[in-house]
Amino acid sequence: MAPLKSLQQEYPLVDSGFQAFCASHGIFSVEDFLLYDVDVLISSADKQSTSQRLKQGINQLLSIIDALHRPLLTGLNLLEDSKRNKHALSTGCQGIDALLGGGLRLGQVTELVGPSSSGKTQACLQFATTAATKHIGFVIYLDTCNAFSPQRIAHYAGQSSGPVSNDQADHKPLQQVLDRIICYSVFNIFQMFDLLHQLEINLRSQMFKSDCQVRLLIVDSVSSLITPILGGSGPQGHALMISVGFLLKKLAHEHNLAVLVTNHMVGGDSGTSKPALGESWKTVPHVRILLSRDRESNICTFSIIKHPSMVCPSVRKFLDGVIGLFFLAFVFTLHFTPIC
Known part of the structure; x- marks a missing residue:
């Protein structure tokens, strides 16, 4: 997990505009994002002039979180x-x-x-x-x-x-x-x-x-x-x-x-x-x-x-x-x- 600003270089969709949007909802890190209701965040993004890019940023964060889940390993793999x-x-x-x-x-x-x-x-x-x-x-x-x-x-x-x-x-x-x-x-x-x-x-x-x-x-x-x-x-x-x-x-x-x-x-x-x-x-x-x-x-x-x-x-x-x-x-x- 990381502050949103630390992701900008590797993930362009998490830019300053997206960070400002998240900050208006008290979201400054991936941890804050996990605690927030994603449906409410998407509804709020729909009301913005840059709604499409904001929703792409939300999907980008969801993809980052999904990537943290490692594949299942068998007992033999672990041994x-x-x-x-x-x-x-x-x-x-x-x-x-x-x-x-x-x-x-x-x-x-x-x-x-x-x-x-x-x-x-x-x-x-x-x-x-x-x-x-x-x-x-x-x-x-x-x-x-x-x-x-x-x-x-x-x-x-x-x-x-x-x-x-x-x-x-x-x-x-x-x-x-x-x-x-x-x-x-x-x-x-x-x-x-x-x-x-x-x-x-x-x-x-x-x-x-x-x-x-x-x-x-x-x-x-x-x-x-x-x-x-x-x-x-x-x-x-x-x-x-x-x-x-x-x-x-x-x-x-x-x-x-x-x-x-x-x-x-x-x-x-x-x-x-x-x-x-x-x-x-x-x-x-x-x-x-x-x-x-x-x-x-x-x-x-x-x-x-x-x-x-x-x-x-x-x-x-x-x-x-x-x-x-x-x-x-x-x-x-x-x-x-x-x-x-």
Whole structure:
């Protein structure tokens, strides 16, 4: 889904006149168009002097939406595609890789959910560093909370956290890692839509070198952008949330990316906590990981609460690092217990 103005170059019928007509009805994006009664829009177009071209523009938008529906695939098609393309990216932590069956799966959306200060951002930084180092690929990092830390990237990459100098050969590996992690600060849902659409255009145009493709897309955190638009009685916020999920899954599948998003916890029934964004959102991620942290015992727990390849959820616990970077201490595996 996209703003109408972004379609003009590729679809001439969605010109400035058509956009102005749509704007008079409060339609500024494909999402707005989906929420509007098409019959009412056509009736309104009939009253305009350029009615024929306006109706052609409406048909053009309907064709764009129809093209988004992918052809049906058989189970054999999906299995062959999984074996051929949907490999796993190592997270850099053997325990988590074992828990996930190899790591973050290409072509899938993985959600890391947990309460505040449970370590979600640290996980994202660790996974980004590993993808940029071991898999020699680009990482697109959408930072919605001003939490991205190049110093932590430097630490995870095993380099000094001080300034990088081109004259120091020791810093070249770190420079290469940092060059492959492309970070954007994102502060509202519409900015994220623009960035995701631009990423899709860049991927289609093969902007990235064939020997260094985009491997991982991280949104930390997706809930901080979506939660503010879910208030009120109108359907617009919910429609935008579904559009975000659709676009993330589309990017993952069509361009063979691993997509990682973080989500926070909210109060549920009987005083228990649950992932934010509700029932509609929980169908978006292929894999859901619950991250919790016991501050007294310094134990971090990763629990699989949804995984397409696992019959039973699984849990793995790790000892927190002394300096608070628990990913440094993942070698201390306490136990691995299936929960059925």
